[in-house]
Amino acid sequence: MADDTTKPGSSEDIGNHIPYLRRYARALTGSQASGDAFAAAALEAILTDRSVLDGTDTKTGLFRVLYGIWASAGAPIEDGEEGARAKAQKHLAKLTNNSREALLLHTIEGFSYGDIGTIIDVEANEAEELVNIARQEMADSVMGSVMIIEDEAIIAMDIESIVAEMGHRVTGIARTRDEAVELGKADQPDLILADIQLADNSSGIDAVNDLLTELGLRPVIFITAFPERLLTGDKPEPAFLISKPYTVDQVVSAVSQAMFFSSTETLHA
Structure with missing residues (x-):
């Protein structure tokens, strides 16, 4: 029993x-x-x-x-x-x-x-x-620019396609923390889509924190195979978190929601 x-x-x-x-x-x-x-x-x-x-x-x-x-x-x-x-x-x-x-x-x-x-x-x-x-x-409510932080090329291109088909402009794709900060400074996005584990073993969380420090608060969506790293309750967490493998509907919904709110709770060091 x-x-x-x-x-x-x-x-x-x-x-x-x-x-x-x-x-x-x-x-x-x-x-x-x-x-x-x-x-x-x-x-x-x-x-x-x-x-x-x-x-x-x-x-x-x-x-x-x-x-x-x-x-x-x-x-x-x-x-x-x-x-x-x-x-x-x-x-x-x-x-x-x-x-x-x-x-x-x-x-x-x-x-x-x-x-x-x-x-x-x-x-x-x-x-x-x-x-x-x-x-x-x-x-239909809000259109804007989206930055993608993702080290897996196929996934990055898929997310880029989904976002572009929604009518948003993609500022670029960054594979590492340093690339993300450089890209964000060059073309400030309205929304950030980020993975947690990046190509050089740097952290997408750290990359987002760097960007928010440089650019100010803006909506963030984490798309990750490791949701448990963010759903701990031990520190500030993002309002929008999608687990891999994701669906197109999940990405569309989260992007629409985040753009709609214009600002969501995000991670801080």
Whole structure:
């Protein structure tokens, strides 16, 4: 008989999903601090009353509770912001209700339309429609320049193609930390797409930190085979993190989201 801690809905089972719950919460709010606060509230609700998970698998139930708390709070994206975040809130006001939330659930977190419907309390066909609406609305919102930090040539070209087809301008591809800083100084990007492990064993995280120091804060998306290095909870984490192997939908969704927000929480040394 299996240990009770490994059963669905157990503390261990819930714990396995926490990094991804936090990732979704941060993407919803555009802020690590705010996102983590909502994730913590969801976990507190679940630990107080496990019955809130009844009728769903653990992951779907966790996200349903988080979404319910966030929605009941008015779906906040941090009031009183200035500059980039104020611009993001202006953009948000124009989106169809629940469309961005559904898009994140589908493309970043991998939920089916049926599960999305369970989470945000709509029918599966409506969830699919919301995802399609979000793709179009967010893609139309903002266009800009994108810098790619990736040492694998085939992957770099694939990401470049995806980004270019979205209508964004690619400033260039850097394979090392030094190349990234040089490229960023020469042509300042609106968005940075970065791998963690680079060609000369330098760190994409360090490259991003160097760029943010030189250029100022701007949205960053990490695309990596090592998501556990960033989803630790021990230090500031990026709002947008895609695991390799990625899908085109994941890249399109994250780029649209990051451009839309204009600024996301990023890593600092």
